[in-house]
Amino acid sequence: MRTALKRIALVLAAVVAVLVVPGAGATVSALSAFGALYAPGPSRPAPVAAPPPHDPAKPTAVVVIGARGAVVSDVLAPYEILASTGRFNVYTVAPDHEPKPLTGGLDLLPDLTFDDLAGRLGPKAPDLVVTPALPDVGEPSTDVATAWLRAQAAHGAKLLGVCNGGGVLASAGLLDGRPATAHWLKVDTWAAEYPAVHWVRGQRFVDDGDVVTTAGILSGIDGTLHWVERLAGQPVAAAVATTIGWRHYGTTVPVTPAASMPDAVAIVNAGFRWNPDEIGVLLANGVGELELASVFDTQGQSLSSRTIAVSADGAPIRSRHGLTFLPRTSLAGADLDRLLVPGATRGVTPPPGGPAAEYVHDRPGFAYDTAVSELSRSTDVATARWTAKALELPTDGVVFEGRAWPWLPTALPVVLVLLGAGAVFVVIRLRRRRQGAQG
Incomplete structure (x- = not known):
């Protein structure tokens, strides 16, 4: 019995030795x-931002950026769509004026802080608030942003959660009891963390009246065009879809299953x-x-x-x-x-x-x-x-x-496993030789 257990232990040790280098490296x-x-x-010194002028006759749409940044497409795709219509005051807003990293090493200087925006709008909330995926959902570093989101919703702002921006809205308590969606890789995670939300799979966006949430990253284009259609009319949405080259406006586009x-x-x-x-x-x-x-x-x-x-x-x-x-x-x-x-x-x-x-x-x-x-x-x-x-x-x-x-990257773990297996084989042979010499 002891001999069998010892052999099993040696085999397990050999497997670990073979896999430790590629596993640690990966x-x-x-x-x-x-x-x-x-x-x-x-x-580095940040320039003074020159935010666009404000036209009080137009509705205002803002894209929120967290203290630690946001996903680049979740921010810039809705921003360009809204700005291209010419029908909105469009700003990027953040807790402070510091440059914010967008994914991939692109630093954006926000147009306005939350306080700056209040200075422009007074007690009124923006008409539309776009919330992208943030890297720190549920962490204390998002508290300022989520508190601000709750305040805007309470004052009548309409909301768009892009991709895992749905998780941000859920963490703020703004989706409780509502249907919502998010990126297929994360929607099950959000379902476990925020069970009060009715998470929907298999749709590019979910419209629940004053809140629209979208699935994977570029589903945010569909969600943004949907809000443009609701706020400015179908011809405006169709025109801006053509402007940006989005051929899928008004069509049913497949969505990756959430279990993928x-x-x-x-x-x-x-x-x-x-x-x-x-x-x-x-x-x-x-x-x-x-x-x-x-x-x-x-x-x-x-x-x-x-x-x-x-x-x-x-x-x-x-x-x-x-x-x-x-x-x-x-x-x-x-x-x-x-x-x-x-x-x-x-x-x-x-x-x-x-x-x-x-x-x-x-x-x-x-x-x-x-x-x-x-x-x-x-x-x-x-x-x-x-x-x-x-x-x-x-x-x-x-x-x-x-x-x-x-x-080439695929060959790397194969080579490492073979080298590890070779090293283990050599060690085993040397150990047996030593035992034979002692016997």
Whole structure:
């Protein structure tokens, strides 16, 4: 009996020894990949924001950004849609004036603080409050934002929870007893944490009167257009859908089932790309908010690279509809493997020795379609398909071309396991020889 138990223990020890290196490496790599998404930018002087003028004849829509930032597409996609209509005063608002990290290394200077907004609106709440996914749902760092959300709802503001912004609204107690939805990867988690909410699966958005919540990231486009339709009319919503290239307005788009798991390629990319490419994303004045978000979120959701915002001279830029973004360095000061240029900018001259500029939006179409197509060419098709799934992006407009699979990251754990197994085999042989010599 003791001999059998000893053998079992030796086998288990051998298995652990074989798996410990790839397992530890994958854990460190995955934590690094997810941690990098919300990493704050360097300390540097922030310019004084010049918020857009306020027209009291228009309804006001605001996009909330938490103290620790927000998901880039959840913020910028609704913002550009609302701003493009010309029917709203549209602002980004936050607890303070400090730059806020959007996922992937893009720092946004909020237009207004909560107090600034009150100075513009007086006792009136904004007509529409857009709440994106935040990195710290339920933590004390969200208390100021959730208290503010409760106050706006109490004063009649209509709400849009984008993606896991549904979790933020639930944490504020604003969805109790209501139907709501969120990203397919998190909706079951929210159901366990906030059981008073009637969580809905399989819909791109859920309309419960004064509150609309959306599913995966780009379902926020459908939810925002739905609010535009309700507040400004169907022709306005249809026109802005055409403006941004969203062909799916008014159609039924499939939603990823909530019970889905991350694709195998996501696990490979998160765990075994131990030396991911450092990708600079060039910021230039006039770039579209959706164009920016499409690059940062496509690369970020792929888990295959690290992005950093750069500008030609390191100076802040203003986007198409007036948002202020702070690059983390200048083009010359960045050590990059690749340089991606979103939007219509052309003729970029990289510094000596730097990578050539790659123009992501070099073909017509919805910004995310072209960004995911570029990802398939530069990385692999499996990674691009996973990214579209994570973004909740319909793929009928995406051209997938390139390698089928990330073979090199996949080979890494195989090699490590074989090396570990070889080391264990050698140790066992030496141990047996020693025992034989002693016998």
